[in-house]
Amino acid sequence: MxxxxxxxxxxxxxxxxxxxxxxxxxxxxxxxxxxxxxxxxxxxxxxxxxxxxxxxxxxxxxxxxxxxxxxxxxxxxxxxxxxxxKKSIIQTSDDVQDLPDIVDDSTEDEQMYKISESELLNMVQDLPRGYSTVFNLYAIEDYSHKEIAEMMNISEGTSRSQYVRARQILQGKVRQYIKERS
The missing domain is CATH 1.10.1740.10 (RNA polymerase sigma factor, region 2, helix turn helix motif)
Incomplete structure (x- = not known):
């Protein structure tokens, strides 16, 4: 069929x-x-x-x-x-301009292949619920911040800031993971 x-x-x-x-x-x-x-x-x-x-x-x-x-x-x-x-979605009024820039370290990108999909999923799941939700919708499902804001009933700025914070936390977790296994 x-x-x-x-x-x-x-x-x-x-x-x-x-x-x-x-x-x-x-x-x-x-x-x-x-x-x-x-x-x-x-x-x-x-x-x-x-x-x-x-x-x-x-x-x-x-x-x-x-x-x-x-x-x-x-x-x-x-x-x-x-x-x-479950009221698990964190809604903040943070503005993305208040956040520091993310330094994109190519060494980390080269090391990413050493992290299994399940380990990376665990890292994403360990994020605060609002951060992981926005991260999944933006980075994995490919929704725009405007669409995410509408879906979650938050502002676009909140969507952006939660995504940036999620990336920062994940980068820290990846660094720690690589450091522990090096």
Whole structure:
């Protein structure tokens, strides 16, 4: 079955199509859930809730644009909604101009390959929730600060400052990690 057939089957609520959709996209959507969750159990719960939402709303997919993009949007919005309910998103009024410039050290860039994806994910998850959320949305999901501000109900300046602070903290964690393993 190709993607369009799977989607059509899901719209007809066929279990086989739903299972195939889950099998094709669960791994990618789980990685999104994990980026916005505190642990694997919370990410698994978010994954299940996300697929329930997908199956309940699949009729709203108009086959315009990428289906995977549509799925990602659902999972990201669900993760943000979950964070809002837990009041885990830090909202500050910091302005990015008050922050020091980040020095981009090419030595660190060369050392990045020594850090596994799971170790880097752990570093991102250890950030304060607001910082990690903005970092994920901007650096990984490729949303603009304007879009992030709208999604999180914060100002663009707050989005920028939380991203800059997240990068600063991550750079420190990477330096420490490299230092400990050198």
């Amino acid at each position: 190709n993607e369009l057939q799977i989607i059509a089957g899901c719209k007809e609520q066929k279990r086989e199509a739903q299972k195939m959709l889950y099998e094709v996209y669960a791994r990618k959507m789980y990685s999104i859930c994990l980026r916005y969750s505190s642990d694997q159990d919370a990410a698994q719960d978010l994954l299940q809730d996300g697929f329930m939402k997908v199956f309940a709303n699949i009729d709203s997919f108009q086959e315009r644009g990428s289906f995977e993009g549509w799925l990602k949007r659902i999972f990201i919005n669900l993760a943000l909604e979950n964070l809002r309910k």
